[in-house]
Amino acid sequence: MRLTSKLTRVAVGVASLALAATACGGTSSENDGGGGSKEDLGLAIAYDIGGKGDQSFNDAAYAGLAKAKDEFGYKTADVEPTEGETDADKEQRLASLARQGYNPVIGVGFAYGPAMKAVAAKYPDTTFGIVDSVVEGDNVTSLVFAEEQASYLAGVAAAKATKTKTVGFVGGVDIPLIHKFQAGFEQGVKDTDAKVKVIPQYLTQTAEEGGFSSPDKGKAAAEGQIEKKADVVYQAAGLSGQGVIEAAAKAKVWAIGVDSDQYQQEALAAYKDYILTSALKDVGGAVYALAKSVQEDKPLTGTQVFDLKEDGVGLSESNPKMAEVPGLTDAVAKAKEGIIDGSIKVRTE
Template identity: 45%
Template sequence: MRRPRGAAVAAIALTGALALAGCARDSSSGGGDGGGDSAAGGSGCELAEAPVADEEVAPSEVPTEDVDASELRVGLAYDIGGRGDASFNDAAAAGLDRAVDELGISPDNIRELTAGANESEDAKQTRLRQLADDGFNPIIGVGFAYAESFNVVAAEFPDVDFALVDAPADPENVTALLFAEHEGSFLAGVAAAYESENCHIGFVGGVENPLIQKFEAGYLAGAQAAAPDITIENTYLTSGSDITGFQDAARGNEAALGQIEAGADVVYHASGASGQGVFEAAFAQDVKAIGVDSDQYNQEIVGEAHEVIVTSMLKRVDVAVFDFLAAVAQDDLSVMPENFNLSVDGVGYSTSGDLLAADTIEALEGYRSEIISGAIEVPDTPSGN
């Protein structure tokens, strides 16, 4: 199964509905075990007719021509894992690196700080105050874990431009960088349906909360739109305030193995560093996997397991960070989109590895243009929630 099968590309998403070790639940949706005739790659699903891509439907972009950001001093506060996490934080780092290359920000005018595991709220606020007191402006926080801290610290520094990834904040000087994870995950679900030989797929979510449920909702909707009779395994590693589900590769491995033993042959994860365990399980069992946030096929930390990553759902935190820095540099935050969705290239799918069948890509582009045009409205909460 580890072989190229077509051009390239795919979309991803994720979330689940079960948890391990007492704070979890298992469920399957859809029915049957596939086996219907299909035009796609090796898919065992009986596939619905895919929409045809409209070449006139294309994402828009924030204008950045002639923007000079050389005077900016940028502070970046990462969530747990920081630069090098092969996921969410790395996507933010990529946006900053692009701004250095294209907007003229000096590396000497950048400070990057990283949150510790299970740290206090005071520690987060101290990190943000340190950046502001030292003259960094703008300041970007990566992840909803900074929401409370931004409400407090941004109000103390009204002349500093702040941006917060994945959560809104009350002060007027905070720009919320929000994403349509459900739209990107819809495409991941379509890709999974087309690439599955058993018509049986899985989703592993790190922490069961409203944000990760957006991944789940889109993934389920996309898979069921492409293959109404598909069977889906859902697993959450933890729930509520227990965020260790984003940091436990062993538990991710265990969850993925359980789904594979149940019959899933494509597994999508939205579980941060726990996704490493998902990839290792998929590689060991010779099934396919879908990455999340960044193009995980190209990340060194994944190692030889990258061979089974057919695509990744790209949550373009890099685009959002770059666009925000460009907007601040031109002193015009009005150019920022309210939501980074498919229409502004805020989410999408990766093309690395040349592992997706050509008809899978064709279907993905068709569904993508339908979502951008509004013909398809993707749910952002799982049915029943």
């Protein structure tokens, strides 16, 4: 079954909570002081590579958890990944959370796919959620996004902001999910100004090689693109993206963030003047929406698609310098309207 859910502006409240997320390790749980019986347990999330504190994808998920905890007053848990872990490790993690009584249990990232499929069948009374992947199951909700649409808007902004007619794209890992970011970005650039060159680069072929968790790799890639005259660099690289932003700020060129509004992230405050905008992906809103549906005893089911029309993706406008770039605001607004009304079809590869 394929469903589409409206987030009804959840992103605003969730984004503000994301600012509180900071790096930490291990497993953490938060209790409102209740008895902690199985009936009292609420949302649990298991982080993707890079973990909490990435100022991006995982922190957005944490913001959704924090909002649910604050609103529903129940115990929550968030669990860190381990380096070099296997599907069996992920399966054990999800099973442990379900066994303790958490509901829903959400795997943050496509890497949880095989583990989710195996565990969900063993715990039919628990609602499971997975971000960025589709897993079939009566008690599994797949939370997926139209990343290509937000990336298209980022491409429009980049084409308007570049002075060298050269922009860069840094993808964390060479996989279909990140190809969506690249495809949308390149299309947005070319539709806006066909003379602008896009330099794409992927950090690794597999996640295990650190493509989503190595700021040094991101920094080196961005430095290479900047040497080739790129004066706007868009990154879809998780924690590695922090290195891209650092390199851009050091060279005094534009960076475009991803997933969260990275202009607003405290850990990136030193570089914020060079973060033009961010391609938003409301992971926190999706996490919260699933938690709310379970709390109301009406669990979301099937595949939930969060796109531009539903405010599930978008482009941040926090940096006032965006308005100083000639034509940028109007071009982005026109592109957004075209995507929503269907006159612009954005590629996914």
